[in-house]
Amino acid sequence: MDRVFETTRAKGEVGVVEKKVFTMPSYTTLGGKTIRDVRIGYETYGKLNARGDNAIFIAHYFSGTSHAAGRYAHTDEEPGYWDAIIGPGKAIDTDRYFVVSADTLANVNTGDPNMVTTGPASINPDTGKQYGLDFPVVTIRDFVNVQKALVDALGIRKLHAMAGPSMGSMQAIEWATAYPEMVERVVAVIPAGLEADPYLVGMLNVWTAPILLDAAWNNGDYQGAQGPIKGLAMALKTITLNGRHPGWANAAFGRKSEEGGDLLQDLSARYAIEAVLDKVTTDRVATLDANSLLYTAKACQLFSLGHEGKLLDAVDRIQARVLMMPAASDLLMLPQYAQKAVDVLRARGKNVEYAVLEGEGGHFDGLLIIEQADAVLRKFLEN
Numbered sequence: 001m002d003r004v005f006e007t008t009r010a011k012g013e014v015g016v017v018e019k020k021v022f023t024m025p026s027y028t029t030l031g032g033k034t035i036r037d038v039r040i041g042y043e044t045y046g047k048l049n050a051r052g053d054n055a056i057f058i059a060h061y062f063s064g065t066s067h068a069a070g071r072y073a074h075t076d077e078e079p080g081y082w083d084a085i086i087g088p089g090k091a092i093d094t095d096r097y098f099v100v101s102a103d104t105l106a107n108v109n110t111g112d113p114n115m116v117t118t119g120p121a122s123i124n125p126d127t128g129k130q131y132g133l134d135f136p137v138v139t140i141r142d143f144v145n146v147q148k149a150l151v152d153a154l155g156i157r158k159l160h161a162m163a164g165p166s167m168g169s170m171q172a173i174e175w176a177t178a179y180p181e182m183v184e185r186v187v188a189v190i191p192a193g194l195e196a197d198p199y200l201v202g203m204l205n206v207w208t209a210p211i212l213l214d215a216a217w218n219n220g221d222y223q224g225a226q227g228p229i230k231g232l233a234m235a236l237k238t239i240t241l242n243g244r245h246p247g248w249a250n251a252a253f254g255r256k257s258e259e260g261g262d263l264l265q266d267l268s269a270r271y272a273i274e275a276v277l278d279k280v281t282t283d284r285v286a287t288l289d290a291n292s293l294l295y296t297a298k299a300c301q302l303f304s305l306g307h308e309g310k311l312l313d314a315v316d317r318i319q320a321r322v323l324m325m326p327a328a329s330d331l332l333m334l335p336q337y338a339q340k341a342v343d344v345l346r347a348r349g350k351n352v353e354y355a356v357l358e359g360e361g362g363h364f365d366g367l368l369i370i371e372q373a374d375a376v377l378r379k380f381l382e383n
Helices: 140-153 167-178 198-213 215-220 229-242 246-252 272-285 290-302 311-317 335-347 362-368 370-382
Strands: 020-028 034-045 055-059 098-102 159-165 185-189 321-325 352-354
Touching: 020 140, 034 140, 055 140, 055 167, 098 140, 140 167, 140 290, 159 167, 159 370, 167 185, 167 290, 167 311, 185 370, 198 215, 198 229, 198 290, 215 229, 215 290, 229 272, 229 290, 246 272, 246 362, 311 335, 321 335, 321 370, 335 352, 362 370
Parallel strands: 055 098, 055 159, 159 185, 185 321, 321 352
Antiparallel strands: 020 034, 034 098
16 A cells, blocks of 8 residues: 655745636536526636646535635635645646636535535526525536536646545546546545445435424525524534544544533533534534535535446546545545545556555545645656
8 A cells, every 4th residue: 555655845825816707608417407607616826838738627625615725815814725735836836737626516605705606595597586406406527517618618628637635536537537538637635436435425414414404494495594504503513523533533632621611510511622613613604505515415425437337337438547545544535435446447457546645634634734745746747
């Protein structure tokens, strides 16, 4: 088993970036439903060369956005989620590559002022009201198909690489089967493998259950109302904890109680980890949409290359070199998912590499310690 140990210090910064908007008059989903007036938010870093073949597309994770690098303003506290590896002189070198990142359909971050992408919270042009559950079911392939339209509009003829963490890995490998002639490399970080494992399908069901059980969800019809805030908060808490690892919990909190709390005298007193989970949820819940979370979870559950029963046919279409990079402590998208994918790809004669992110941060290591993979990424992208 290959391991990632070497780290190269990142160099320049992407700087201030702009959220751009790509529009389509209509899009027909894999399920045959048409969405009118589609809008997709995207960002670019670097410059496309004259041949149109130096592009790298970054697909985001479940609760992420197109904000992969840089800052919207100099005063922003945090840069994009993969800023450690995207920028001048970094592994994904914006002096060499034209980097594109786009929001998925039904993106969960509807409360983000930079979010413009079409989903269940958008206005249905046929009714003048929010779609709610009238929004069509969308899949990872639908995300990819809309991205392909964006890529074509930008004048990109070849993707030097398609990369992404978690749900982004699903999109990256889907690209290689949907448009094999366009994709030269796939970088699948904290990957789900080649299809959603039944255990992952069940985990996603657990994530969505609190929303469905919240009376305020009202079968998806909560326009102009507060919505299922309690259910969404519990869903977020579950997602956050599932994305971590006991090593993180022990190192960060141990069995300490919240400051000022007396666990033996007050039933409402909390452990420190409980207080942090509650704070994370409180801080995030106002920026997310419950229906969009349900749609995004369904897209992940439906993920299967070639769709049901045709996985090997889809694998055979892959022409790209593939790098599978799980996190050793991942309890959500287990390292064995990546290893199984590697075995299948190699058995079908594909060029595939495997490296592991070492840490105790769980699934989130694919975001928080991605710089650890700098040297591996450089070599993979340059060869």
